[in-house]
Each structure stands twice: as structure tokens, then as C-alpha cells.
Amino acid sequence: MLVIALMVAISASAQIEKAKLTASGLTCSMCSKAIYEALIKVKFIESVQANIQESSYSISFKKDMPADLDILRKAVEGAGFSVAKLQVTVNFDNASVQNDAMIQLNGKAFHFLHIEPQTLTGAQTLTLVDEHFTNAKEHKKFAQYTSMKCFVTGIAQACCSKDVGVGQRIYHVTI
Amino acid sequence: MKLMVSAIAALLLSTTIYAQTEKGAEAPDIQLPNVKGEITKLSSLKGKIVLIDFWASWCGPCRKSMPRLRELYKKYKDKGFEIYGISLDTEKDSWKKAIFEDGIKWSQVIDIEGNVATKWQVQYIPTSYLLDKSGRVVAINAEGAELEKLLQKLLG
Numbered sequence: 001m002l003v004i005a006l007m008v009a010i011s012a013s014a015q016i017e018k019a020k021l022t023a024s025g026l027t028c029s030m031c032s033k034a035i036y037e038a039l040i041k042v043k044f045i046e047s048v049q050a051n052i053q054e055s056s057y058s059i060s061f062k063k064d065m066p067a068d069l070d071i072l073r074k075a076v077e078g079a080g081f082s083v084a085k086l087q088v089t090v091n092f093d094n095a096s097v098q099n100d101a102m103i104q105l106n107g108k109a110f111h112f113l114h115i116e117p118q119t120l121t122g123a124q125t126l127t128l129v130d131e132h133f134t135n136a137k138e139h140k141k142f143a144q145y146t147s148m149k150c151f152v153t154g155i156a157q158a159c160c161s162k163d164v165g166v167g168q169r170i171y172h173v174t175i
Numbered sequence: 176m177k178l179m180v181s182a183i184a185a186l187l188l189s190t191t192i193y194a195q196t197e198k199g200a201e202a203p204d205i206q207l208p209n210v211k212g213e214i215t216k217l218s219s220l221k222g223k224i225v226l227i228d229f230w231a232s233w234c235g236p237c238r239k240s241m242p243r244l245r246e247l248y249k250k251y252k253d254k255g256f257e258i259y260g261i262s263l264d265t266e267k268d269s270w271k272k273a274i275f276e277d278g279i280k281w282s283q284v285i286d287i288e289g290n291v292a293t294k295w296q297v298q299y300i301p302t303s304y305l306l307d308k309s310g311r312v313v314a315i316n317a318e319g320a321e322l323e324k325l326l327q328k329l330l331g
Contacts, residue, residue: 031300052297
């Protein structure tokens with residue numbers, strides 16, 4: 001029983017393996033050490049590598065700790081920048097997804113927007129379309145693919161599907 | 176299959192991460208093209224005190240540091256100081272224009288794919304490495320008075 005619990009815990013925390021982040025601000029994000037230094041202090045981040053030409057950071061997460069994307073975003077904002085784009089690599093095991101529907105994966109809720117119905121297996125890259133995880137224009141563009149309030153709040157409402165508890169954080173993603 | 180590929184990619188990435196160039200370490204050789212497209216090796220400057228300067232034409236703070244570097248270069252180049260500037264520009268023309276505008280007379284090469292910057296774990300620019308005559312890293316991101324003090328000590 002203990003072994004099973006342990007295994008679940010490992011797979012639960014290993015779900016978001018890595019991320020690619022682009023930040024923007026009044027000054028050039030790659031000309032400042034502030035973001036890099038803020039990112040390496042985040043406790044669930046294993047390593048950070050800037051791709052200077054692309055103006056992005058490749059981030060890998062610790063395997064034994066759940067990655068909290070809100071904390072990641074706050075680290076960028078604390079450094080005086082904002083997240084312009086965030087892509088995460090998530091490991092799926094035969095997950096059926098479709099437009100404007102949510103799946104629960106090891107305690108994290110992903111609400112898919114603007115996608116074809118499909119089954120996801122293995123490592124997949126998802127792009128966050130939530131407010132503060134992309135630019136305002138991009139976020140607005142995705143509003144047309146859902147009428148659910150959680151797209152605005154990022155939090156599950158009482159009307160939401162039975163799989164998710166009221167108040168749970170929902171990440172809105174596209175493929 | 177896709178999973179295996181990503182596992183290999185992750186492994187490669189972690190190998191690169193541990194190959195960080197640190198203070199005291201011997202700098203690995205760099206071979207990049209200069210403005211004429213000819214390969215300029217870092218190792219060709221061995222025996223000199225070398226400042227490796229990662230920069231780009233679009234990087235404000237990098238451009239701002241150029242007058243000071245120009246001053247130091249003029250003052251110490253005959254005593255054995257050389258700068259190996261590595262541009263992370265993706266447009267050769269912007270790079271060449273910046274070299275002209277800033278009056279850069281020292282070695283200039285371009286890392287158009289960013290491979291060297293990644294290998295050296297450059298996380299932001301400007302980033303610099305000061306190498307002693309044997310090619311060992313003696314300081315990272317030393318600038319201003321601190322850099323000049325080090326130059327005087329190493330060249331003296």
C-alpha cells in the first residue's frame with residue numbers, strides 16, 4: 001500500500017517536466033541578470049538556461065517537487081518583467097482531450113482550448129493562454145473558444161465539471 | 176520513440192549544464208568566424224590576458240560598456256591585453272554596424288547559433304570572462320575599476 005502511494009506521488013510530481021519561458025518588460029530581458037537570478041531561487045526549479053538569441057529560458061523542474069506555474073510567474077514579475085509566453089512539457093498517458101474541455105492530471109487541471117479532439121501520449125508541449133502567462137492580445141483571442149468563467153478567473157466555479165473542486169486552479173492551454 | 180528522443184535530449188542538456196566554465200577552470204577553446212568570415216580561435220591569443228566579452232548590438236548595457244572597454248584596450252593592449260568579443264547577434268549587418276559605431280578595434284567573432292553561449296552557460300549579456308596567460312578563468316563579470324585592477328596585477 002505504501003509502495004503504491006509512493007509511486008503515485010512520484011508520477012504526480014513529475015508531470016510538468018520542463019518549460020520554455022519568454023519574458024518581456026521595459027528593458028531587454030536578456031540584458032538583465034534579474035530574471036535568471038529570480039528563477040534559480042525558485043525551489044522546484046532544477047536548472048535554467050537562457051537562449052539569448054531566442055530571448056527565452058529553458059527551465060527544467062526537480063523530479064521530486066511539483067512545479068507551481070503561478071510561483072514561476074511571480075518570480076518573473078518580482079524581477080520586474082512579465083511572462084510573454086510559457087510552454088510546458090507534460091507527460092501524458094493516453095489522455096483524451098478536446099476543445100473547451102478539462103482534464104485532471106495528477107492533481108492539476110488543464111483546460112484545453114482551440115484544439116482538435118485527440119489522444120495525448122508521451123511528452124507534449126502545451127502553451128499557456130491564461131492571463132499573465134501570455135500577452136493580453138493572445139489571451140483575449142482564446143476567449144472565443146470558451147464561455148466558462150474559469151478562463152477569466154483561472155479558478156474552478158461551482159458550475160464546472162464534477163471532476164474539479166470549486167476553487168481549484170485551472171490552467172488554460174492550447175497545443 | 177518520441178519519449179526516448181526527449182530522454183536523450185534531456186540527457187544531452189544536463190551534460191551541457193555540468194560543463195559550466197567556472198573561475199579557476201581552463202577555458203575550452205572557441206572557434207568562431209570574424210567579420211571577414213575567417214575562423215578566429217580563442218587559443219590563438221594564448222600568452223595574453225584575454226577578456227571574453229559576450230554581447231550583442233541590441234543589448235543596451237553591452238553597448239554602454241564599450242567606451243570603457245575601448246579605453247582599457249587602448250591603455251593595455253601593448254602590454255599584452257586582448258579582448259575576444261563574441262556577438263550573439265543573429266544579423267551580421269547589425270553586428271558589423273555596431274562594431275563600426277562603437278569603434279571596436281579588438282578581435283570580434285559572431286556566435287550566430289548561440290552554441291558557444293550555451294556551452295559557456297551565458298545567462299544574460301553582457302557577460303565576461305577574464306583569462307590569465309595560461310587560459311584559466313580568473314574573473315567572471317569583472318568591470319570598471321575592478322577589471323582595471325586585475326589587468327594591472329596580471330600584466331604587471
